[in-house]
Amino acid sequence: MLTALVLMPVVAALVVLAVPRKRHEIHLPLGVVLSLAPLGLAAYLFWQFEPVAGMQFVVDVPWYEPWGIGWRLGMDGISMPMVVLTALLVPIALGASTAITKRTREFVVLTLLLEAGMLGAFVATDLFLFFVFFEAMLIPMYFIIGVWGSDRRIYAAFKFFVYTFFGSALMLASIIAMAVIHSSQTGAASFALSDLANLDLTMGAERLLFAAFAIAFAVKVPIFPLHTWLPDAHTEAPTAGSVLLAGVLLKLGTYGLMRFNLTLFPQASVDAVWIMGALAVIGVIYGAVVAIVQPDLKRLVAYSSVSHLGFIVLGIFALTSASLQGAVIQNVNHGLTTGALFLLVGMIYDRRHTKAIAELGGLQKSGPMLAGFFLFMTFASIGLPGLNGFVGEFLVVIGSFPTLPSLAVLAAIGVILAAVYLLWAYQRVFHGIPEGENATFPDLTPREIALLAPLVALVLLIGLYPNILLDRIAPSTEAVLDQVQAVTDYEVPYPGRLVDVFIPGEG
């Protein structure tokens, strides 16, 4: 089943490729329709998913036995939400790409290949296979930015590539090292996640490998100070590229930290809690502060991603039930809201051919529907309770407090700053009296509403009934916590224990 999920986009890409280049008006609609197939399958998998720990829909086929590489796929509560999110965002991203007029066929093919890579990376339970998918995503995204991006696209694409590749090299080395170590300990090489999780690593080796994985994923997330590729990539990428970059690719970083760093290197993770948490919170505040003064709407949303992803990293390394659940669900939430914000910025750009905040203004008067959607997603992003962003961020900060109290408090400052940068931007873009081209700004078309509506529905659904995901997430995050506690001396603090320590007071 998961094999079919991964291969579906590839088949879809081949079908699109089979349509002659001359029939360019067909490529995009065909791509959208075909990408509904993986979405349907993902929805079916979601439906069939049991709320228990452990991998489900497991596929385990030997691939290259001498090296212990296998076509190993599986899905648990940590990857399932990401699979659904990916399958959902691809048709939306394609549907939003009507502004792409050159080489449409190649664009659609690359996007579908990208989808295959993303889905594969989320369901791979073999490290070699994961690496293959992880790299396979890099190439289509490189071209999407480099070919269909705006003015500085070459620079941005190259920067994106070099950064990510640098991380990838570190990760590849670590993966090979682990296989080698496995072979020296058991006599047979293996790249299976379940095998490598039981390695007997020296402390030094574990820390080194942790660091290599952490850097590779930190680039992806991105964690401060490795974030500077992101604003450039986002600003230059076409709308679909930005949506998938923010919605899915960044999540591979946080997903990887949770899936691989916590599981493979529990002791090193526990030791690194403070440094990772601190970097995360620096990202939360720094990203938000820098976002405030960005003159370009897309860059502003990009920096807001740096801030929001910081919450997720904090939640991962705070290592409590609530914080981990919050981190996983925030992975989805950020994909929905930031994906939607990039869509909306793209819709503004399609009409006004500018993203400069100073050139926009009064758009609520001329485009009230677009303004309404934008404001809705703005508040989802700010973390308004009742919408999805709140559930994730609240679980993260409340859950992080028992283990990382000072960092949790600092992260909460990000909540103030989010209101500052987003509402100020909203005020400048949408409030006031529209002048010039802003006054004749056409409102949303039915196609655009259809793209945004599912995102709005999910933002509300997760905001008000997050259990639709949390029920399925919780057993898996608990399993991760149990495993960390089993092999380290770390214990999830019980309520009431820590508070007395740092706030003095007589009984």
Next chain:
Amino acid sequence: MTDLAIDLLWLVILLPLAGALFLHFVGQRLPEPMAGLLASAAIGLSFLVGLVGAFPFFQGDGEATTILLWSWMPAIGANLELLWDPLSALMTLIVTGVGFLIHVFAIGYMHGDERFGRFFVNLNLFAASMLTLVLAGNYAMLFLGWELVGLCSYLLIGFWFTRDSAAGAAKKAFVVNRIGDFGMMVALMLVFAAFGTLSYAGIFDRAGEVLTTGVATAIGLLFLLAAAGKSAQIPLYVWLPDAMEGPTPVSALIHAATMVTAGVYLVARSAAIFELSPTAQVTVATIGAATALWAASIAIAQYDIKKVLAYSTISQLGYMFMAVGATAYVAGIFHLMTHAFFKALLFLGAGSVIHAMSDEQDMRKMGGLLSKMPVTGVTMGIATLAIAGVPPLAGFWSKDEILGSLFARGGWYGVLWVVGLLTAAMTAFYMTRQWVMVFWGEPRWSEDAHPHESPGMMTLPLIALAALTVVGGFVNTPFRFTLEHFLEPVFEGVSMQHPPEGWGMFALMAGISVFAGLVGLAAAGLAYRRPMEDWAEFEQGLQPVWGWWEQAYRVDDFYNVTVVQPGKKAAEAAAFSVDLPVIDGAVNGVGRLARGIGERVRVLQTGQVRNYAALLFAGAIALVVWLAVTGA
């Protein structure tokens, strides 16, 4: 019937919510009054459900009930659940009752606005949010309502968004409130860390055994920060005067009668936590007293009819904080209720005046309006007397109970009692000044203004609120402690402050506070019944103090210089002096270095990317080898 109503209690929230949704998707196309009538009907029905559900509490045999709707964030003990007890019932009745009257008023007031339907969407959404806040059965859901009312406030302050001042005020309100929300979030972190849940049921009964004094103080002070944002107390009150950019019914509903009292409600609801920390109590009361006095002094020198009321609201909220800080919870909630009546009335009256004067808000251009709009004038006059503390109007009873409680608690609270008395005199002064400037003396309006009484849709709510202002105080008098008994079960486990006992003491206390009110009333009446030149001279005679008051001590400028501008500079520095040149530069520098090395070692290959790949691959192999040797 009553059981049914409690089973159907979620309707209290759902009705206005459904109203908002229906109007949003369908109602925008309805002809004008229909949207307003539907919205009013939704909240009116909500009031009726609440009324029937509250019936057992009136009879004294009701029990607090928790109604689970569905689970929300079980990991932190936060579900969507309603707590129906006398406190939430009373708040529900205030919100829906006063809310209904304001909805009806708005049908007349918003007549002709091109976004008439949209206005009622937001108004209904606000009601649903506020009811979520007061009916919540845990802190997370309270926070849900807390933020949603903030959203509605944002939307309604900025309702006329093409005005820059309205857009700015909306943003300011939300951002300043977010500072308070930071306090709320940290408080909830502490609560969760201490109790392992955010549910009231798991907190209040165990607070005494779980919390140390230090933690209780921390939570209490953080709640105070949150409350200072929402309820416009020092130092976060600055958003409320600007919020007057919103249409006047909004000011009445959100920025006077309901939303801004959420902070008072929060403290009263958390009585079990404040119980453990005298420090938190005294801080709440002191902030309240300081705010009451500070805002009252500013209100004295305002000329905008709504600004007077805005500062007056801040000041009266300070009164409520004094009460709940002194653990006189019933007195605080009592004043919350009476204030909702008379302040809503004052705002709606001001709206009626503004409406009649074709959007003029400067009181210097009014005067002598009583004969032109007698209903507005008389009802506002009643409210003015009520807020001034003239017996037997509602404001007298509730204000007196607060002052009496402060006096009875003594010590530092005795000092606050004096502040309260001084504020009472000032309140009587500025309110009388307002009424006289608007309704008495020589007409000062221009020739093309044609003031007229507002239509029945607007005056009927005024009359209803005036009636409540007259009789509302009798629910809790030294003769009959009805409200006290009503709320008793809520505050069962906590100690509560009461006014001094005995008729002699009551008479003395009442005498002193009524005297203070009458002094203010008489002074303003004498000064402002004279022609404008005379009182303008009187005001100038108070310079430079008058100028400070008139400019609200220039606190906005102060914040601008100390917080806003430095913050902006810091953000610019971070973005343009750090992020681009330093951090991005450093990484690019490393890249250049690598390229430099790459060029040196370039022998066979030519492509840049391939150089990188080769270099990195070599490094990777080296690492692997090293690891395989040492690590395994």
